[in-house]
Amino acid sequence: MNEQLAAPSSSPVEIHRWVGVVGAVLAPTTLVTALCYYFGYVYTRKELAFFGVDCDALGLTSTDYVRGSVTVLYAPLLLLLVGWFAAVWIGEYAGRSIRTGQRPHFVRNVARTALAVGAALILTGIAGVWAAGYTAHLTVISWAFSPIALGLGGLLTIAGYWVLVASRAEQTSDKPTPTARVSQVLAISVMVLALFSLMHSFASWLGNSDAQAIANGLWAKESVVTVVRDERLDVPRNLVAETLVEAQPGQPPAFRYQCFRTLVARSDLWVLVPAKWSSTNGYAVIVPAESAVVSQSRSSTYKEIAEANPDPVEVPWECPERAGP
Incomplete structure (x- = not known):
């Protein structure tokens, strides 16, 4: 066997x-x-x-x-x-x-x-x-x-x-x-x-x-963020600029918010703070990633404005991009 x-x-x-x-x-x-x-x-x-x-x-x-x-x-x-x-x-x-x-x-x-x-x-x-x-x-x-x-x-x-x-x-x-x-x-x-x-x-x-x-470094940061939303954000008007965007016929208008800087950027959400942020007058907002439009490079005019005004507390406008042409 x-x-x-x-x-x-x-x-x-x-x-x-x-x-x-x-x-x-x-x-x-x-x-x-x-x-x-x-x-x-x-x-x-x-x-x-x-x-x-x-x-x-x-x-x-x-x-x-x-x-x-x-x-x-x-x-x-x-x-x-x-x-x-x-x-x-x-x-x-x-x-x-x-x-x-x-x-x-x-x-x-x-x-x-x-x-x-x-x-x-x-x-x-x-x-x-x-x-x-x-x-x-x-x-x-x-x-x-x-x-x-x-x-x-x-x-x-x-x-x-x-x-x-x-x-x-x-x-x-x-x-x-x-x-x-x-x-x-x-x-x-x-x-x-x-x-x-x-x-x-x-x-x-x-x-x-x-x-x-x-x-x-928020004031003179190279990348700036613009948020476009259908719903209005509860943001301070002395730190963030809000404008109304005209929509297509039959569509509701949208709200554009400028003067934001990136604190955290993820694939699903962004954490943004105003360019004029300070410890005594600070604000942060969390928005979905699809509502944030990023401009990776600011024009030389905006950069010159930020460098000419290093202290954002002393300037009357919210951020360098709002003071540009």
Whole structure:
């Protein structure tokens, strides 16, 4: 009787190995994507909130937030890579100096000083977090003070402990005690939390700063927006120009609105603000994308008018295009 041999299946060990490889790749990718989404959300929310717009009401996608995180993460990641490179070389040089046994007492004193300063910075950072939460008008503690103090404190604590252990390696071969291991884990955790808090504060600050830059450039922005609708918009007459458009016979007239600038442009909706927008006299409107007509380039006459009148508050008309011929 002929028996058919079944194809050999993968062994459990091989399957577990591939599962481990896939998990090692997907886990960091998921974490990085989640961080990009979070910091992009914080940045976008702060930027739009400056103009009185809630980003949750726009239905922005995860891709929009991840794309916005590039602005937030580029400079910090560059500094982090440079700092990591410098730390590796400094650690290599310090380890080589310690192994030579030169000035052991001085090295240990430096390590103890680093531990003491690190502990003091951690306590100061914790006090700063507590004070910032309970004292609303405390101007000494800025948004970056507590995270930087906590991060530097954790770094100095780890570095001081490493130097102290390395300088005593020849005298004792004992492994780190459980207390020392827990202290290292706590110090690293403090550094990670401090870095996260610092990035959160930086994203909020950058979103507000970029929003101010956008607001300052609305008056002389190259692209202008005209909205044409069958229904009348409830817009302030001192910021937006409204004109009646004659329609074809048998059709209702339409309303044309000028002096708008683009804040958010999507395939389904646009967020527009007046060219004369200000924090004390601001207005934003959300319109369907099909009702917005965009002029991508303004004539040289309008550009000269905007450059000749850099302060829109001082001019009597709504926007440069309304003052043109």
